[in-house]
Amino acid sequence: xxxxxxxxxxxxxxxxxxxxxxxxxxxxxxxxxxxxxxxxxxxxxxxxxxxxxxxxxxxxxxxxxxxxxxxxxxxxxxxxxxxxxxxxxxxxxxxxxxxxxxxxx
Amino acid sequence: xxxxxxxxxxxxxxxxxxxxxxxxxxxxxxxxxxxxxxxxxxxxxxxxxxxxxxxxxxxxxxxxxxxxxxxxxxxxxxxxxxxxxxxxxxxxxxxxxxxxxxxxxxxxxxxxxxxxxxxxxxxxxxxxxxxxxxxxxxxxxxxxxxxxxxxxxxx
Numbered sequence: 679x680x681x682x683x684x685x686x687x688x689x690x691x692x693x694x695x696x697x698x699x700x701x702x703x704x705x706x707x708x709x710x711x712x713x714x715x716x717x718x719x720x721x722x723x724x725x726x727x728x729x730x731x732x733x734x735x736x737x738x739x740x741x742x743x744x745x746x747x748x749x750x751x752x753x754x755x756x757x758x759x760x761x762x763x764x765x766x767x768x769x770x771x772x773x774x775x776x777x778x779x780x781x782x783x
Numbered sequence: 784x785x786x787x788x789x790x791x792x793x794x795x796x797x798x799x800x801x802x803x804x805x806x807x808x809x810x811x812x813x814x815x816x817x818x819x820x821x822x823x824x825x826x827x828x829x830x831x832x833x834x835x836x837x838x839x840x841x842x843x844x845x846x847x848x849x850x851x852x853x854x855x856x857x858x859x860x861x862x863x864x865x866x867x868x869x870x871x872x873x874x875x876x877x878x879x880x881x882x883x884x885x886x887x888x889x890x891x892x893x894x895x896x897x898x899x900x901x902x903x904x905x906x907x908x909x910x911x912x913x914x915x916x917x918x919x920x921x922x923x924x925x926x927x928x929x930x931x932x933x934x935x936x937x938x
Contacts, residue, residue: 707901734888738896738898739881741879741882742879743881743882743900743902750896751895751896751898752885752895753892753895754890755890755891755892
């Protein structure tokens, strides 16, 4: 479950930093049909969470209207050195995690 | 791969036979403006929604509805007693009215979220922000889509 995470490696305390994440997933809407008329079952990521040293800083509920390979960008204040943890949860028991370190001076 | 005349004919026959059936079942699924209102009320409740504060950056003309970049930002100082709690994005004519719910807090620093969405038709996209004082602010943007997403056939 490949994920691309973009977090600045270093930041000054109090800086507002942008976090960008991209993960690979088909995000099958559940509204498409095959050529012979069968409905393709829904298979999407339903929720995304980002934690900063254990505390939740951003959460998203995703719907079929989110494009394949969900991209998310959001902001947070760099408070202390540590880790960002990312979690994607979806249909059919899908679960994927990633993490990124940050040094705050 | 060598194709015999027999294989070709059976394949072609299969496609035409199957092709006739979906015409009946493949009526374009569409959320209606009423469904959009219901989805918005599910989030907002009875509260009044005011226009302003929210900015929705989305191309006015989209060639491919399968991936449309979208950025929502809210004018807010993002302090402990005045910040954006959540941002909700809706559409009018996809099969479902919801696009995404994004939950922020006072340590977000900036009330801005970006993602890429699908749009099944030329339609209105609505972004609603809930502030920490539980007021709701919205913006609506019209988007023209030339190639629709979501309901096309799978190859």
